[in-house]
Each structure stands twice: as structure tokens, then as C-alpha cells.
Amino acid sequence: MTGLAEQAVPRLLRGVRTKFDGVRGIWVLLAPERTLKLDAVGAAILAETDGTRSFGEIVDRLAARYQAPRERIAADAGTFLASLIQRRMAEAE
Amino acid sequence: MNTQAQTTAARPVAVQPPMAMLAELTHRCPLACPYCSNPLELAAKASELSAADWARIFGQAAEIGVLQLHLSGGEPASRRDLEEIVASAHAVDLYTNLITSGVGLTERRLDALVTAGLEHIQLSLQGVDAATADRIGGYRGGFARKMQVAGWIGTRGIPLTLNAVMHRQNLDRLPETIEMAVEMGARRLEVATVQFHGWATLNRAALMPTRAQAREASRIVAEARERLSGVLVIDYVTADHHADYPKPCMGGWGSTGLNVTPDGRVMPCHAAHTIPGLDFPRAPETHLGEIWRDSAAFNAFRGFDWMQEPCRSCERKTRDFGGCRCQAMAFAGDARATDPVCIKSPLHARLQESAEADAAAEGVALVYREGPA
Ligand code: SF4
Numbered sequence A: 001m002t003g004l005a006e007q008a009v010p011r012l013l014r015g016v017r018t019k020f021d022g023v024r025g026i027w028v029l030l031a032p033e034r035t036l037k038l039d040a041v042g043a044a045i046l047a048e049t050d051g052t053r054s055f056g057e058i059v060d061r062l063a064a065r066y067q068a069p070r071e072r073i074a075a076d077a078g079t080f081l082a083s084l085i086q087r088r089m090a091e092a093e
Numbered sequence B: 001m002n003t004q005a006q007t008t009a010a011r012p013v014a015v016q017p018p019m020a021m022l023a024e025l026t027h028r029c030p031l032a033c034p035y036c037s038n039p040l041e042l043a044a045k046a047s048e049l050s051a052a053d054w055a056r057i058f059g060q061a062a063e064i065g066v067l068q069l070h071l072s073g074g075e076p077a078s079r080r081d082l083e084e085i086v087a088s089a090h091a092v093d094l095y096t097n098l099i100t101s102g103v104g105l106t107e108r109r110l111d112a113l114v115t116a117g118l119e120h121i122q123l124s125l126q127g128v129d130a131a132t133a134d135r136i137g138g139y140r141g142g143f144a145r146k147m148q149v150a151g152w153i154g155t156r157g158i159p160l161t162l163n164a165v166m167h168r169q170n171l172d173r174l175p176e177t178i179e180m181a182v183e184m185g186a187r188r189l190e191v192a193t194v195q196f197h198g199w200a201t202l203n204r205a206a207l208m209p210t211r212a213q214a215r216e217a218s219r220i221v222a223e224a225r226e227r228l229s230g231v232l233v234i235d236y237v238t239a240d241h242h243a244d245y246p247k248p249c250m251g252g253w254g255s256t257g258l259n260v261t262p263d264g265r266v267m268p269c270h271a272a273h274t275i276p277g278l279d280f281p282r283a284p285e286t287h288l289g290e291i292w293r294d295s296a297a298f299n300a301f302r303g304f305d306w307m308q309e310p311c312r313s314c315e316r317k318t319r320d321f322g323g324c325r326c327q328a329m330a331f332a333g334d335a336r337a338t339d340p341v342c343i344k345s346p347l348h349a350r351l352q353e354s355a356e357a358d359a360a361a362e363g364v365a366l367v368y369r370e371g372p373a
């Protein structure tokens, strides 16, 4: 899987959550037996991933917020979320 | 030969905050697995830390940067105050994982644990059928109970990892083990080839996989990973006695994780007590941060200065940190030696020969783990 359909609604699975790690000063994604350090892009994508917004909406919001080309955001966010889905940390309906 | 791991020179190695902590809440367990990683000298019930002690330790852990907490044992469900312990970890926002055989859990306890903030369960598997599982676990009815608990976990949607310790007596059933994980709805499966620490050291001849089994297991895992991509994540711990390079034990000594024993001793890994000369301070009296940063035990093998040849000048040292210190101690009689699993170790050939001999042994009875006082 390399991306997500525009109308797909991604969400983190139960037992997977973001947290601001005050000791290291970074955002992390906590999942069963895994901790991912999030960069600014990853943290921004997950901040918009609330389980109700479609992938298309998420991309629109990120593109507006960061004033970046929509295709680039869609590619980055699609790859990132697809990798979480493949690793059983997220799902999309 | 220097067999002691004395740390006289204070070394300015940059210390990163720990990511994970394994809390051995008790060494009590209804099962008696012959490969149990608990020490041969088990902590007595009377010496166990109280829930209040654990709460203090969790607070200190969160303060110094621990993110993931693995509640282990023995069997953590053997503690009647497990729910309280989970709640105190949740209160300081640690990610809580329960490592259990399932025995001792009821539907009501599971609900209480989830309410207390439990986020994930790692269920151990001793075999794929009752006869095998109960024989390996040394506990009749254990398998039936585990299947029931797996069902309760599934109905509640609690994230589940299945942990299967594989050895010569069950490696041939790896495909069924993988199927079982899928059927249970587990998101993850750990195919953990037995590591020869703790009680497993008494069972080398009974449990050592053959080289052919180890190779076949790698093939099966690779095939299953591809077939089950997006369904089941498989973590695979290989049979290192048949390998050419060692594992990066603990991701490097004192670099990412710490272990706390039932009586509060804080160690860099669960087998660190097998290295003579290391002194493990006790939590919570001594603050976890002080132990992590300053204790001689945690600094003993930090960084690379402690290394000898061939590790010292090897380009792989930043990847595997010279392998396992406890295995070096056990086999070379020197905790600073190269892990004998490594092809560059002068002891590599001897380690492999002894593994072959153990793997060829026949009719060896299992030595079961005993219970603590
Ligand atoms: S390995 Fe077996 S005996 Fe040891 S704690 Fe786990 S279930 Fe109990």
C-alpha cells in the first residue's frame, strides 16, 4: 500500500496514541511494543487524524495550514498513514 | 583473565533517557516453563515491593523519560493489587503493557484492568494444543484457561500480542502458531526462539533448536510476513547459537531500557545479575534517575571504551554493541569479551559445536522452573 483514497477515514487503532514527550521535547507515537519518534510532519498529520475527517479533508487542512502544494502533502501523508496501517497501528474505512 | 566487571574509571559517556522499563512485579507464577527468563534464585514473596513502592518508581520513571512500561513477572496476575499498580502507572501517563500467561485473569479483572488504564496485553503461548502447552508450561488446564482469556480479550477489543517461545520441541509447529495468532485476532506475534538465560540454561539439551529448524523458521516467518502484511506484524527473535553475528542486546547496555526486580533491584537487563561484581541499587529508595545515570552497573558497558578486540576495532560495534554481556560472561568467563555468537570470537566454533551437540541430544527430560519462597 502506498497511499489512501481521498474519502477513506483513517484513525489510530485502540492502544495507539500520540504523546508529547516533555523529557525529550518531541512528539512520540506510542503503540504496542513500539515507540515512534514523530517529526514535525508526522505530528501534524496525526494531529489532524481524528477518526472523523477523511483523508482528503486532512490533506486540505494541512495544505492550508502549511501553504504547501496539495499533491506533496497528499503523497507524504498517504505514505505515512499507509505505513501505520501496514504496521497495525492505524486503519482506514 | 579479568572476570569481574569492576568500574573504576568514571567515563563521560553521554547518557540518553531510558525509553522502556520492565517491572517484574513478582516471581510467583502458576506455570513452570523450563525456559523461564527469571533468575534461578527467585525473589521471595515476602521481599516484594508494595503497590505504593511501585507507584513511586513509576513516578520516577516517567520523570526521567520512560515511555513504555512492561508489567511482567513471574505472573503479574498473581498479585491481587495488580489493578492498583496499573492505575498508578496510568496516572503518570506511562504506556501500560501486561505480560501474562493469562492464568489468574478473569473477565472481571480484565474489565478492572482496562478501567485502570491498561493499554495492551502480551499473552504467552506454551504450545498450540493442550497436551503440548500444558506439558511445557508444567500446568494442567493452563492451555484451556489461556484460550478462554484470549476470547475475553478479543471480545473486549483489547490490543493483543501473542508471544510464542519457540524451541526444538515446538518449532515444527510454527505455521500453526502463526495461524493461531491470526485466529485470536492478535495484531502482533512474537516468534521468540528460546534464549539461554535463566532456567533455559538448565535445558539446553532439551530445547536447543537444530540448525535445520532455525533455517526453516526464518523461511516460514519471511513467507508469513509477506502473506499477512497489514494483518499480523511478526517480530522474530532468531536462534542466535546458529547465527554468525550477535543480537544488539537491549539495544546497547544502559541505553534504552531498564529492569526492576520484585524486590526493587534495578538492572540493565534481566540477566545482569549473572555478571559478578555488579552491584544493583534498589528503587525507590535510590531515585531511578540516579541509578540510570550514575550507578556503576549501568555505566559498566555503556559506550565503547570497555570493549576488547575484536569488538573495539570492528565496524559493526555501533550496530550490535558487541552482543550480549551475559552470554560473554557465561561462555568466555569475561563479561567484556566478544559475544561468542560472533563469528569473530575465538569461542565461536566451540559455541556452535556445543549447540549442535545439544540439538542432537535425545530423550532429555525437562527441568521445570520452581516457585519462589
Ligand atoms: S515463562 Fe512461564 S514460568 Fe516463567 S513467568 Fe512466564 S509463564 Fe511463568
Ligand code: SF4
Binding pocket: B245, B246, B310, B311, B312, B314, B315, B316, B317, B318, B320, B321, B322, B323, B338, B339, B342, B343, B344, B345
Ligand atoms: S566483533 Fe564485536 S562488534 Fe564486531 S560483529 Fe562481533 S560482536 Fe559485533
